[in-house]
Amino acid sequence: MPQVSLTVNGKPASVEVEGRTLLVELLREKLGLTGTHVGCDTSQCGACVVHVDGMAVKSCTMLALSANGATVTTIEGLAAADGTLHPMQEMFREHHALQCGFCTPGMVMAAIDLVNSHPEGLTEEQIRHGLEGNLCRCTGYHNIVKAISAAWPLMHQKGLPVAAE
Amino acid sequence: MYDFAFQTPASVADAVKLLADPEARPLAGGQTLIPVLKQRLNKPTTVVDLSRLGLSGITVSGTTLTIGATTTHRTVARSAEVKQLIPALAALAGMIGDPAVRYRGTIGGSLANNDPTADYPSAALALGATIKTSARSIAADEYFQGMFATALQPGEIITAIEFTAPEKAAYEKFSNPASRYAMVGVFVARGPKGVRVTVTGAGQNGVFRHTAFEAALSKSWSPDALNGIATPVDSMNADIHGSAEYRAHLVGVVAKRAVAKTL
Missing domain, CATH: 3.30.43 (Uridine Diphospho-n-acetylenolpyruvylglucosamine Reductase; domain 2)
Structure with missing residues (x-):
């Protein structure tokens, strides 16, 4: 079987996979990182969003072998070693931006990328458009939008690490 | 799988x-x-896997814009060169799918697949693009051959797409709210190839030129020039998301919005 070598949350990993193995299957089933979720079979829900070489992608729509040599960050890789949450996670908690929590890992990963991609600022409209690839069936999105708005200054002005990558 | x-x-x-x-x-x-x-x-x-062939990148020479086949939608959407030379193309790329899809999806992949609801085919046909492949160059007029059908031969791969900057152009679409694919997408352009209006998402045979709209806009480049010009219902796609009549109506609405964007 082919081998894929990559760095996940700062740790090197080398795993045997099939050609058809999806990145999300590698993360969940081979590496035990079950924080990344699979919410649909049609690449629409975004629960599986992770960062691959700094890009927020749907790990259910990328082959594991396509990630050979890549640096991957999942929801498990965001908090600091002492448990301090990433500002986006903290703002999701602060603003009650989750209810059942199923979409949250993908939401947080997509939200961090959205903030990183807009150093010039983010309007509410841009945030709502930026979440088009992430579905939430509990919150109605309102508090997610608030949390992302609140995380923007924390990530850009206080000089915190933009993403724990 | x-x-x-x-x-x-x-x-x-x-x-x-x-x-x-x-x-x-x-x-x-x-x-x-x-x-x-x-x-x-x-x-x-x-x-x-075509991602490691070195086919990604954007180059400009005069009024010609060349985009490598594996250039992602995100790169096109955010490219200063594309925004300057053909802003409508950058805007179109920024409307494809969602941010995660735009990080991975490519212009060559979109054109090779020629999904009847994809966005890029409308731009390539309206702007009279040239599709460069591993074997030859194909004019957009010959390239699109119906739903999921193109002039590509088995084993032939797209290497780059060459666009000439128009005087004016815009793309507007009415998205399916779940998939973000175009229910109706209209690209309008005026330039060296004359006035061209292309429609994606709506037609039974994929992207097509709306010649009645082209004739009207050649006389007067304004949304009102399209008043009363019908889109043939029997050539429209129909599915659970919208009937043929609905799509035919939307083609007119969306085309007017596209023209208005250029004014």
């Missing part, structure tokens, strides 16, 4: 060799192919 062998060629020549196998399928960004494989709608024995 059925299993397959995964190959990562390092040159276009090697990719073409691997794709000589009729059971092999090329993989660009995978934002269409992987969902198709997951549904078991396709069963290749080999998947040939």
